[in-house]
Amino acid sequence: MSxxxxxxxxxxxxxxxxPEFNLTINESEIVSLCTNVNVREQLLFILLGKTNLSKGKVEFDAEQKLGFYFLREGEYERLTVKESLQFFHRIHQSDQSIEEVLQTVQLEIKKNKRIKELSYSEKKRVQLGHILIQNPAIYIMEEPDQNLDIESKKIFINILKMLSSSQKTILILTGQVESALAYSDQIYRLxxxxxHPIQLEVETQNDSNTKTGNEHKDKIVQPIRFEKIPTKINEKIVLFDPPEIDYIESIEGQTFLHNKGESFPCAFTLNDLEERLLPFGFFxxxxxxxxxxxKVREVITWTRNxxxxxxxxxxxxxxxxxxxxxxxxxxxxxLK
Structure with a gap:
């Protein structure tokens, strides 16, 4: 089903x-579209049939169901987790096992808790349970891992792998490239x-470091340089001490410094900044x-790669x- x-x-x-674009999402594929909020909202309205494209069309088998996982979805908070799944089971005339769905979203021990008593991440797992009960051929997911705790992110990624192996078609709409990198087969910016396709990283041990061993050693023993990193905001130049910077990101050729939840454009390339910041403990x-x-607190393994x-x-x-x-x-x- 595509x-x-x-x-x-x-x-x-x-x-x-x-503008006009062509995209095919085949069964078993997980494709992410990275968009702003307005584009994401219009795509959802189009797929829901609430509005139309100005030109072109979206094609899929009309007999196949679309299932939607929204960023914000109202819950029947007075119901228990199990009662909520039973409700969806009835209205969708589902043949899915409620007990198996509870196990998949790892809420068996909380199945008799009212939804209003759950954490945000647990409520999102109930929502995942709802879409699994529906068992659609095509899954449309809006910012599926936003604000999830680590346990729920792992559960979500495992569910995506399960759906992909079950020949489901999955389209993810997100504003976060870094999230899409963790679970998508293909990533595009719209x-x-x-x-525009976003290149997924393909590396080997041999090409991970183009410098020779001696060159790498020379870099490590460089003396510490107290160099500020300039950024420009509204014609004003802002200088950052390296320890202030949390991380640096490159998006479509533009470099951004991240500090305390804010991002600042920088004229230097990542290669330039890698050279400048190596003595300050940047990686x-x-x-x-x-x-x-x-600034790193945890290293999380989602899948083998x-x-x-x-x-x-x-x-x-x-x-x-x-x-x-x-x-x-x-x-x-x-570590080994």
Whole structure:
């Protein structure tokens, strides 16, 4: 079962929200579209049949069900977890086992708790249970892991793998590239300039570091340099001391410094900043990210090839760690 966007375009108020694009999502594929809120909202309305494309069409088998997992979805908070799943079981005339769904979302021990007594992440797992009860052919998920705790993120990723192996078609709408990296087969950015693929990192042990061993050693023994990193905001130059920076991200060729939940554009490339910041304990954890290791609190393993670093900041920021860089990091930490 596939879903196809064919020459799909949407205009609003005489402005193009997104120009014509083509995209096919096949069964067993997990595809992420990284968009802003307006694009995401319009895509959801189009798929729900609440509005139409300005041009083009979306094609899928009309006999197949679409299942929606929304960022914000009202819950029947007076019901228990099990009663809520039973309610969805009846209205969708489902043949799915409620007990198996409870086990999948790992809420068996809380099945008799009222939903209003659950944490935010547990409520989102109930919502996952609802869509599993529906058992659609195509899953449409809006910011599925936003604000989830670590346990629930792991459960969510395991569910995605299960759905993919069951030949389900999965479209994820998100604003977070770093989240999409953890679970998607293909990632695209959709904006007013069109649809652009985001390259997934493919690395080998041999190409992870293009420097020779001696060059790497020379870098490590460089003396500490107290250099500020400049950013520019509204014609004003703001200077950051390296220890202030939480992490650095590159998006479509533009570099951003992240500090206390805010991002600041920087003229330097990631390669430039990697050179400048190495003496201050920064680490190139991914092709698109550099992290201040002093800010790292946890290293999370999602799958055999998917890892994240969780920072000790107010946002509990999660940034991707590539497989090769995980090996490098273990070596730095003296772990096998």
């Amino acid at each position: 879903m196809k966007f064919i020459l799909a375009e949407k205009q609003m108020n005489d402005a193009i929200l997104f 904006d007013e300039k069109g649809l 190139r954890c991914h092709r698109s990210y550099i992290v201040n290791l002093q 998917s890892y994240s670093l969780v920072l000790d900041d107010s946002e509990k920021s999660s940034i991707p760690l590539s497989k090769t860089k995980m090996t490098d990091l273990k070596g730095m930490l003296g």
